[in-house]
Amino acid sequence: MTHESTQAKVIQIWEVIELKSFDAVVIGAGIIGAAIAYFLSREGLKVLVLDRSTPASGTSGACDGVISLHSKTPGLKIDMAREGIHLYNQLSLHTDLDLEMDKKGSICLAETEEEVVFLKKRMESQKGYGLDVRLLDPEEIRSMEPLVSDQVIGASWCPEDTQINPIMATFAFLESARDKGCVLRKNAPVTSLLVHGTTLQGVMIGEEKISAEWTINACGAEAAYVSEMIGIAIPIQPRRGQLLVTEPVDPVISSILLEARYMAFKNNPALGRSSEDPALKAGISLSVEQTRSGSILIGGTREFAGYNRKTSYDAFHLMAERAIHFLPSLRELRIIRSFAGLRPYTPDGMPIIGPVEGIDGFLLAAGHEGDGIALAPSTGKMVSQMVCGKSADFPLELFSLSRFKSS
Ligand SMILES: Cc1cc2nc3c(=O)[nH]c(=O)nc-3n(C[C@H](O)[C@H](O)[C@H](O)COP(=O)(O)OP(=O)(O)OC[C@H]3O[C@@H](n4cnc5c(N)ncnc54)[C@H](O)[C@@H]3O)c2cc1C
Numbered sequence: 001m002t003h004e005s006t007q008a009k010v011i012q013i014w015e016v017i018e019l020k021s022f023d024a025v026v027i028g029a030g031i032i033g034a035a036i037a038y039f040l041s042r043e044g045l046k047v048l049v050l051d052r053s054t055p056a057s058g059t060s061g062a063c064d065g066v067i068s069l070h071s072k073t074p075g076l077k078i079d080m081a082r083e084g085i086h087l088y089n090q091l092s093l094h095t096d097l098d099l100e101m102d103k104k105g106s107i108c109l110a111e112t113e114e115e116v117v118f119l120k121k122r123m124e125s126q127k128g129y130g131l132d133v134r135l136l137d138p139e140e141i142r143s144m145e146p147l148v149s150d151q152v153i154g155a156s157w158c159p160e161d162t163q164i165n166p167i168m169a170t171f172a173f174l175e176s177a178r179d180k181g182c183v184l185r186k187n188a189p190v191t192s193l194l195v196h197g198t199t200l201q202g203v204m205i206g207e208e209k210i211s212a213e214w215t216i217n218a219c220g221a222e223a224a225y226v227s228e229m230i231g232i233a234i235p236i237q238p239r240r241g242q243l244l245v246t247e248p249v250d251p252v253i254s255s256i257l258l259e260a261r262y263m264a265f266k267n268n269p270a271l272g273r274s275s276e277d278p279a280l281k282a283g284i285s286l287s288v289e290q291t292r293s294g295s296i297l298i299g300g301t302r303e304f305a306g307y308n309r310k311t312s313y314d315a316f317h318l319m320a321e322r323a324i325h326f327l328p329s330l331r332e333l334r335i336i337r338s339f340a341g342l343r344p345y346t347p348d349g350m351p352i353i354g355p356v357e358g359i360d361g362f363l364l365a366a367g368h369e370g371d372g373i374a375l376a377p378s379t380g381k382m383v384s385q386m387v388c389g390k391s392a393d394f395p396l397e398l399f400s401l402s403r404f405k406s407s
Contacts, residue, residue: 035380
């Protein structure tokens, strides 16, 4: 799913502007900034979106596109992802772009008895939370996904999980926002924030000053740099994810496939860090989805490697091995490229959404780790509810920066 190829399909949405004053400036045109711009514009606000590069040039253009409920532990993130599916469906009514949304469902594969027990335990708590999940036996797995190896002895299945093209979704939010008057600027890196007393009054792009009543930091893995411009420390760090892309083929995989280890790595970053096994050390676990174009995306890694977006041959090799282990016939396919994105990781796995204590007019909306595509619509809606003084759909205190304050 390349940023370049998709962008070519999309009409030019960036405009040169003379305006220097807005109700809200959104820094970052990834999926989160785009969703925020969409909801704020629909509320009638005059919105400017700035990106130092182009839309979806960050992590939102270098990721899978699963709106997953299955991979989440019971709680807010399941509610937000479920609302996300609903809001993406609404977005698709406001755009001519094809979001490539498919409610394919996901299957999480287990190859040992321990993994089956692990999945069963997860499923019980998810069911208790109202999630539609159930256990598949080997025969059911093979009838749904004939490519899966005989070594897989059980799986959990969640029919609600939905695939989307994250790049098209980002563009659709932005286009739709533009239809409501939102202005978008690319190649516009915010270099400083304008503070007067305890109020943030806007941003600087080099020498150019832009004022706004609200400034929203939606810079994903780089959100900490932007907040640091006014001395605000936020605990977001990059967690690299590498993926492989195969040549396009006819549809051969109908659902989204994961392995039990994926769930474990996602929710426990310490797992594998001290292991001698290079695959565990790099947080490698299987995720597979076939895109509309026919390419199969094979993932992935979960690594703390600073801001390095390069891919490595070692990870390439280990991911391909893992994929062939679970889906032996993938061995026949050519890998046409690999890429890496930086998940914006927070220590408790929850995003940071909301105001910064002591600074008026500044909102944070970042730190969605491996869930940003799923959580973007509800994040955008929550931010617009905060800005417009409306009651929020979700308990705001659970997203606040102040939860990280040491007591
Ligand atoms: C391999 C991989 C697979 C993933 N799979 C999934 C998945 O299946 N489902 C899911 O829900 N999530 C998934 N994710 C996570 C998801 O991709 C991220 O959570 C999401 O893309 C983060 O979006 P964002 O808008 O916060 O950040 P970004 O997309 O990185 O956007 C931030 C933007 O800010 C801009 N910016 C930075 N600094 C400045 C500045 N100073 N001035 C102006 N602009 C600036 C950047 O150019 C960038 O465009 C995956 C991630 C990876 C890496």
